[in-house]
Amino acid sequence: MSATPIDLITLRKGCASCSLQQLCLPAGISLSELQELEDIVKRKRPVEAGERLFRQGDRMGSVFVARDGTFKTVLVNEEGEEQVIGFHLPGELIGLDALGTGSHRVEAVALTRANVCEVPFDELSTVASHIPGLQRQLMRVIGQSVGRDQDHREMLVRRQANERIALFLHGLSERLRTIGEPPDRIRLPMSREDIARFLGLALETVSRGFTRLQEDGVISVHGRKVEILDVAELDRLVHGQDGDRERPRARA
Amino acid sequence: MSATPIDLITLRKGCASCSLQQLCLPAGISLSELQELEDIVKRKRPVEAGERLFRQGDRMGSVFVARDGTFKTVLVNEEGEEQVIGFHLPGELIGLDALGTGSHRVEAVALTRANVCEVPFDELSTVASHIPGLQRQLMRVIGQSVGRDQDHREMLVRRQANERIALFLHGLSERLRTIGEPPDRIRLPMSREDIARFLGLALETVSRGFTRLQEDGVISVHGRKVEILDVAELDRLVHGQDGDRERPRARA
DNA sequence: CGAGTTTTTGAGCAGATTCAAATCAAGTGG
DNA sequence: CCACTTGATTTGAATCTGCTCAAAAACTCG
Numbered sequence: 001m002s003a004t005p006i007d008l009i010t011l012r013k014g015c016a017s018c019s020l021q022q023l024c025l026p027a028g029i030s031l032s033e034l035q036e037l038e039d040i041v042k043r044k045r046p047v048e049a050g051e052r053l054f055r056q057g058d059r060m061g062s063v064f065v066a067r068d069g070t071f072k073t074v075l076v077n078e079e080g081e082e083q084v085i086g087f088h089l090p091g092e093l094i095g096l097d098a099l100g101t102g103s104h105r106v107e108a109v110a111l112t113r114a115n116v117c118e119v120p121f122d123e124l125s126t127v128a129s130h131i132p133g134l135q136r137q138l139m140r141v142i143g144q145s146v147g148r149d150q151d152h153r154e155m156l157v158r159r160q161a162n163e164r165i166a167l168f169l170h171g172l173s174e175r176l177r178t179i180g181e182p183p184d185r186i187r188l189p190m191s192r193e194d195i196a197r198f199l200g201l202a203l204e205t206v207s208r209g210f211t212r213l214q215e216d217g218v219i220s221v222h223g224r225k226v227e228i229l230d231v232a233e234l235d236r237l238v239h240g241q242d243g244d245r246e247r248p249r250a251r252a
Numbered sequence: 253m254s255a256t257p258i259d260l261i262t263l264r265k266g267c268a269s270c271s272l273q274q275l276c277l278p279a280g281i282s283l284s285e286l287q288e289l290e291d292i293v294k295r296k297r298p299v300e301a302g303e304r305l306f307r308q309g310d311r312m313g314s315v316f317v318a319r320d321g322t323f324k325t326v327l328v329n330e331e332g333e334e335q336v337i338g339f340h341l342p343g344e345l346i347g348l349d350a351l352g353t354g355s356h357r358v359e360a361v362a363l364t365r366a367n368v369c370e371v372p373f374d375e376l377s378t379v380a381s382h383i384p385g386l387q388r389q390l391m392r393v394i395g396q397s398v399g400r401d402q403d404h405r406e407m408l409v410r411r412q413a414n415e416r417i418a419l420f421l422h423g424l425s426e427r428l429r430t431i432g433e434p435p436d437r438i439r440l441p442m443s444r445e446d447i448a449r450f451l452g453l454a455l456e457t458v459s460r461g462f463t464r465l466q467e468d469g470v471i472s473v474h475g476r477k478v479e480i481l482d483v484a485e486l487d488r489l490v491h492g493q494d495g496d497r498e499r500p501r502a503r504a
Numbered sequence: 505c506g507a508g509t510t511t512t513t514g515a516g517c518a519g520a521t522t523c524a525a526a527t528c529a530a531g532t533g534g
Numbered sequence: 535c536c537a538c539t540t541g542a543t544t545t546g547a548a549t550c551t552g553c554t555c556a557a558a559a560a561c562t563c564g
Contacts, residue, residue, distance in 0.1 A: 075402075075406070078491055083406065083409050085402065085405070096395075096398065097398065097399075097402065098395070099391055099392070099394060099395030099398060100392060100394075100395025100397075101399065105399065105402060106402075125387070125391070129381055129384070129387065132381070135377070135381065139351055139377070140351070140352060142351060142352075143350075143351030143352025143353065144352045145352075145398075146348070146349065146351060146352055146397075146398060146401070147349075147352040147353065147357065149398070149401050149402070149405070150349070150357060150401070152405060153401070153404060153405055153408060154327070154335065156405060156408035156409060157335050157408060157449075157452040158452075159452070159519095159552095159553085160519085161519080161520065191543090192542075192543065193542085197409075200409040200410075200411070201520080201521090202520070202521050203542095203543085204521075204522085204543090205520060205521075207544055207545085208520095208544080208545085210543095210544090211544070223528080223529070223542080223543070224542095224543095239330055411520095412551080412552095413552065443510070443511090444510075444511060444512095445510085453552075453553090454552070454553055454554080455510095455511085456511090456512080456513085456552090456553080456554085457552055457553075459511060459512055459513085460512080460513080460552090462511095462512095463512070474560095475511070475560075475561065476510095476511095476561095505564105506563105506564100507562100507563095507564095508563095509560105509561080509562075510560080510562090511558105511559080511560070511561085512557105512558080512559065512560080513556105513557085513558075513559085514555105514558095515554105515556090516553105516554090516555090517552105517553085517555105518551105518552095518553080519550105519552090520549105520550090520551080520552095521548105521549085521550080521551085522547100522549080522550095523546105523547090523548090524547090525544105525545085525546080525547105526543105526544080526545070526546090527542100527543080527544070527545085528542080528543070529540100529541085529542080529543090530539100530540090530541090530542100531538100531539085531540085532537105532538085532539075533537095533538090533539100534535105534536095534537085534538100
């Protein structure tokens, strides 16, 4: 017990003092309203890497938000291979996938030790129904999640593996920036295999892509430590121009 | 005017008599509540093939539902190529993509002449906030839409082109079934190019995929008329087994 | 019917996958 | 402290799928 004072502290900290407040559900609601929300938010003991918040088929009870730590959501198909649907940084809602059917289509796995807030869904919608600001914010957060899904699809449609990889790094960097993390010195919480299953590529291809970006001086890679050296170039790779700027594109 | 009596009739028909009622927003709300919803629903003159309901960047005004006819939503990137995000059959909501940012990320194009209902979004959320049943139903349709997005992504991650194509036909067939259309005799409303841009393939690859499925006796293809001959086999192709089961693979 | 569009078919090539092996990182236990 | 295990990442070589370019065939609709 006394060996984990930090956890106890973070466990207690409420929304009002949470650094993610402006990104999370509480954004833009009054203090008294905040208290109402506060009352239904559960803060759980830390989740260990590899643990699951929920599994496929679970009836939706709650949405989750990580206060720190990263999650992946995966879909395991009948052959048992998993496809990675998304990565969730602190402040990004997890569990909305059950909105449609009422049960989860995916499962959420912690990539690192993490502290999460849990909000039982029906209590949330009750409270939200008489706090317009919260209702709006809920819609906004759902919308953002839909937006990230679309970004993901945009990646998957890109033909070239290198483009997808650049897009992945770029997007991750942007999201790190919005939660106040350094966007250029990244410690990837996920394995090459996770990235591959997220991008629809073979893991070797991801590895080669990283190496290629490093050779081009865009990033430096040391295992999971990635540093973005040339932001402008990464931007350019993402916005169309396809990697080999000066490439003769099979001119002949 | 007198040349289009049918349009005038369908134009007037309200939610109560709409065949899509159970799939659409009105599902599961009382008659008096229905009237309230009815009051904010606009029914417009038919939309011609090629017309747009909204464009990228438009501030979200409304969500739309086609009563008949099909739409595609597309995303035009900076190079001007369009990627197809989704196809929308009657009863499936269009325009939710603006939920997050408040403006549309995509544009919605009619593939055929269509009749649509329009629901201004803020009026909808006002009404929904004091009709719990409608609120729930709204969440459900949003969830379904998210679910279709996930199905799309599942397609895109599949490595093999043939798998994606099978998945596409299978999914379309299922959706036709739920709106009461024959699921096995399909008149595709979209071009091969649209399908290709939806699946992240070259249009020639889609064409070859169709031909291949026809050679295998799974479907018959005549331009845009597709008939599903072997439902069981199509199911099997979708659920993993990669189509090469008993095939001599390059017969020779 | 003919002009234009859409779809199919063909051939060659490039990029991504697969399989396999080497390298690297991080512990573990002697 | 080092040898050894284990897991992750990188690199290499060969194969194959799907793309590109090009042309033929089939539809659509004034």
